[in-house]
Amino acid sequence: MKEQLEKIYSNATADIEKAVTVKDLEDIKFKYLSRKGEFNEIKKGLKNLSPEDKRVVGSRANEITQQLETAISEKFRVFYEQELNKKLEKERLDITLPGQYIPRGSVHPLTSTTNEIVSIFQNLGFSVAPNENSPEVETEYFNFDMLNVPKDHPARDMQDTFYTNVAKNVVLRSQTSGAQVHVMENQKPPIRIIAPGRVYRNENINSRKNNFFHQIEGLYVDKNITFGDLKGVLNEFIRIYFGAVRPTRFRSSFFPFTEPSAEIDVQCIMCGGKGCRTCSGTGWLEILGAGMVDPNVLRGVGIDPDVYSGFAFGMGVERLAMLKYAIDDIRLFFNNDVRFLEQFKK
Numbered sequence: 001m002k003e004q005l006e007k008i009y010s011n012a013t014a015d016i017e018k019a020v021t022v023k024d025l026e027d028i029k030f031k032y033l034s035r036k037g038e039f040n041e042i043k044k045g046l047k048n049l050s051p052e053d054k055r056v057v058g059s060r061a062n063e064i065t066q067q068l069e070t071a072i073s074e075k076f077r078v079f080y081e082q083e084l085n086k087k088l089e090k091e092r093l094d095i096t097l098p099g100q101y102i103p104r105g106s107v108h109p110l111t112s113t114t115n116e117i118v119s120i121f122q123n124l125g126f127s128v129a130p131n132e133n134s135p136e137v138e139t140e141y142f143n144f145d146m147l148n149v150p151k152d153h154p155a156r157d158m159q160d161t162f163y164t165n166v167a168k169n170v171v172l173r174s175q176t177s178g179a180q181v182h183v184m185e186n187q188k189p190p191i192r193i194i195a196p197g198r199v200y201r202n203e204n205i206n207s208r209k210n211n212f213f214h215q216i217e218g219l220y221v222d223k224n225i226t227f228g229d230l231k232g233v234l235n236e237f238i239r240i241y242f243g244a245v246r247p248t249r250f251r252s253s254f255f256p257f258t259e260p261s262a263e264i265d266v267q268c269i270m271c272g273g274k275g276c277r278t279c280s281g282t283g284w285l286e287i288l289g290a291g292m293v294d295p296n297v298l299r300g301v302g303i304d305p306d307v308y309s310g311f312a313f314g315m316g317v318e319r320l321a322m323l324k325y326a327i328d329d330i331r332l333f334f335n336n337d338v339r340f341l342e343q344f345k346k
Contacts, residue, residue, distance in 0.1 A: 008038050009064045016071050022079050029072055033065065106345040110214060110333055113321040114196050117216055120240050121194045124233060126218065129195040133182035136198055140169040142178040147257040148296045162200050172200035176217035177257060180293075180312055183219065184301040189308050190222035196317070207329040214317035221293065221303065221310030227260065230290055230311035234264055238287070242266070242324065247273065249284060258291025258312055269323055278328070285323055288315035 012032045019025050032038050107115075118128060144156055154160065162172040179195035195217040203209045220229070231250065239245050247267040255261040265286050268279035275281040290313035295305035318330050325344075327333075332340050 005061055005064060008032065009068070012038075012068050013071065016068070016075055019075060022076065025072055025075055025079070032068060033072075106341070108333075108341065109321055109325070109344040110317055112344065113324070114214060114216070114317050117237075117241065117315070117317065117320065118194060118196060120237055121216075121218065124236065126192050126194045126220075129179050129183050129193045133186065134176060134179040134195045134197050135182075136173055136200075137164065137166065138171055138173040138178050140171060142181050143171055143173050143175070146181040146297065146300050147177055148294050148300075149256045153256065160202055162202055173197075174201050175199055175314060176215040177312065177314060179217050180219040181297070181301060184221065184298075184303060189303060189310075191310070192220045192222075194218045205331065207331065210318070210330050210334065212334075213330070216315050216317060218313045219293070219310065220312075221298070221308055223308055225292075225309045225311060227292060227311070230292070230313070233311075234288070234290060234313060238264075238266060241320065242269075253289060253291075255289060255291055257294050257297050259294045261289065261291030264288050264290060264313075266323070270326065287320060287323065288313055290314070 012028065015028045015031075016025070019028060030037065122128070140156070143161075144153070149156065161174050164170045164172065176195045176197050176199060179197070180193075183191060183193055183195075197215065197217075198212065199215050200212055203211045205211060220233070235248055238248055249265045250262040251265065253261045253263040263286050265284040267273045268276060268283050268285050270276050270278040271283065273283035275283050279285050290311060293310040293312050298305040298308065298310070318333055321327065321333070322330065
């Protein structure tokens with residue numbers, strides 16, 4: 001049996017020397033050292049030997065097993081180092097070479113426009129309404145009733161308003177004006193806030209309209225507030241936003257929650273007031289709606305209209321961005337076309 005052990009050891013040693021791959025070593029290890037390997041089969045016969053022979057042969061079998069395991073491990077290490085060196089050579093980097101340029105994103109034009117508008121009004125003394133006072137999912141009570149919108153007003157129809165399945169009379173807000181009601185219910189005058197946010201209307205999508213867009217609502221309530229204050233604030237905003245004194249006009253209009261109401265136009269940026277396709281030949285472009293807060297709205301939130309007055313205004317962020325950057329299609333803001341967005345990198 002001892003001669004058999006030595007012969008198997010000699011064969012295993014020779015096989016290890018011939019091995020050229022890790023797979024060869026794995027096969028050798030399985031052939032000689034696994035539970036069904038040749039050495040294990042020899043060990044099974046130890047029980048038939050005398051105690052003295054069992055001690056001698058068993059000791060030698062253990063020595064051979066350890067020697068083979070060591071030889072295989074060392075050969076494994078040689079193969080590992082060879083593979084590692086090949087990989088390092090193949091993946092070697094020249095750290096003196098210039099780095100690869102990775103393009104970076106930038107702030108979306110609607111976000112930057114919103115931030116710019118908010119910053120202007122903050123410098124004019126307005127603060128941003130808390131998010132809890134400007135929810136996107138709103139009840140008809142805040143979206144219509146408290147804004148003096150009659151029950152039969154067309155804006156309440158399914159054609160204009162997105163109604164939800166959350167609960168009865170719960171809608172996606174069609175304007176940010178509901179924020180002024182939330183604020184006035186929770187804050188006593190003087191109040192001077194703006195409320196930016198997303199709004200939703202069931203509109204046919206085209207180059208000028210989308211069923212999802214952004215608005216900024218403004219509200220100023222205090223004693224002795226007049227239409228002249230409204231005009232002064234908005235003219236100053238227009239001057240700062242467009243970067244120059246630009247002719248404006250206030251046209252009489254109607255909004256249920258303001259009286260009197262007006263739509264504010266600026267001289268067309270494209271044609272300088274001469275008339276073009278963008279302004280439909282009028283020389284003017286509408287940018288926002290505004291007016292004095294209706295006394296019924298003030299009474300509804302517990303503010304005495306005989307003591308306090310105020311003005312409110314609302315503007316579309318997309319509209320202002322389109323005017324400032326001469327963009328002729330609102331859908332460009334939502335298509336995520338990198339060619340369009342890259343033009344707004346600073």
